[in-house]
Amino acid sequence: MTGRIALSGWSKGRYGWRVLAAEILPLGAYFVLMLALVLRHEPWRDEADTWLYARDAGLDTLISRLRYIGSPGLWYVLLMPLAKSGLPCLSQSLLHLALATMAATLWYWYAPLPRITRVLFLFSYFMAYEYAVVARSYVLTVLLLFAAAALHARRLERPLVYALPIVLLAHANVHSIGIAASLTAAFSWDALRSRVRPVSLWVAAGAMCVSVLASVYLLLPPPDPNISAGAPPNPVALFSSIGSAFLPGLDVNLAAFGGALVLLAVAGSVSQRPVVLFVLATSCGWLLYIFVFRYAGSLRHHGLLLIVALYALWIAGQTRQLTQLVVSACLVVSVAHATMHWHLDYQQSFSAAHEMAAYIRDAGLTSHAIAAHKAPYAEALLPYLPGVRFWYLGIGDFGTYMRWDRAYRIGGQDLPHEEAVARFDEVPAPREWTLLLLNAPLSAAYSDRFRLVYATREAVFVHLDEAYFLYAPVN
Helix, strand or coil: CCHHHHHHHHHCCCCCHHHHHHHHHHHHHHHHHHHHHHHHCCCCHHHHHHHHHHHHCCHHHHHHHHHHHCCCCHHHHHHHHHHHCCCCCHHHHHHHHHHHHHHHHHHHHHCCCCHHHHHHHHCCCHHHHHCCCCCCCHHHHHHHHHHHHHHHHHCCCCHHHHHHHHHHHCCCCHHHHHHHHHHHHHHHHHHHHCCCCCHHHHHHHHHHHHHHHHHHHHCCCCCCECCCCCCCCCCHHHHHHHHHHHCCCCCHHHHHHHHHHHHHHHHHHCCCCHHHHHHHHHHHHHHHHHHHHHCCCCHHHHHHHHHHHHHHHHHHCCCCHHHHHHHHHHHHHHHHHHHHHHHHHHHCECCCHHHHHHHHHHCCCCCCEEEEECHHHHHHHHHHCCCCCEEECCCCEEECCCCCEHHHHHHHHCCCHHHHHCCHHHCCCCHHHEEEEECCCCCHHHCCCEEEEEECCCCECCCCCCCCEEEEECC
């Protein structure tokens, strides 16, 4: 029984409060838990970078930099009204939570899977941490894919409505482009086979195609990318990504074996629906291509394999009981992994950037020139310091967000701290008014040149490289 049926029946007196509670309480518990975590969560550098682009870059600058960022711009555009209106960075996390809650509601009310499976996914690692607490564009993939699934049964009756989430999906992130292309191909095939072919069918298919092609065009490789195009393939990522997607937190080899079994079970369950099997195979194939040949990614990227698998089960309608059991079992493991991260994120810091930024602000140091290295780690402070720009030592310029070009990689990311500190005297500001911000401590050899002003004290988990040290020059 889906939530839509239950609520409709309840309004007519056919169902009682128990049914209503079963449909509402899990979502309420999900939202309250996620809100508590979001309010405690400290954004890290990747969350900061999107916010800084939305706050400090114009739309024209953003569009021109997308091929360097390596991601379409939908998430940035959604953030721009918040950032440019002067709202704090927390508004990014709250918007992200709102989108996650919408995705969770679509899943819980409309997915034709057992209630236990739907509840387990709500509180699994990806839906209840990675795609809810950590504010990144991947929540858009989940929301838009689930919206397409909810509209799937009436896709030929209302093609323009069905096309909207897929048009947007193509601009969610680079991982979603291939998924959107797969859904476009599947819809076009269904349209060709349809007995009735209104103009709206072809308008919808055309809009999907144009959106996918536009996203591809915006991401054509720039002449000076920060990631080498000739990087060797990483076959290990083929197995690690599958394991991480379905059994996060387990031993890599065990997770890879178990994850492959889950994926095969899903494929077998939808094998009687060739179009669904096509979407599953091509979407997973695209993701695995990225992981092996372009960028191995981490848990947040790998989890999209799980989202695609759940989408396939959703639109297939009928799912084998064995597959339901296998999927539910892997979600139990994922819930355990989520529980660990809830505890860590509540007790410790995801990043110490907020602590160092608070010290700089409270000590009245925002008027000082701050020379920072390494650039992407240092930028995590800037959402908390409106109006402040750092002098990025390795790049040799003032700035906030990262430009993600080769100069960023060579100077801002790869340059050793010692070489960056050697450029301290090149900062275009009086030496006595310049501070040095690093994400690693200086050795005793620098004691005659710099004195430690402040070092972050909070325990940091996951992003251990986002602990910070602030120095002043010795006169």
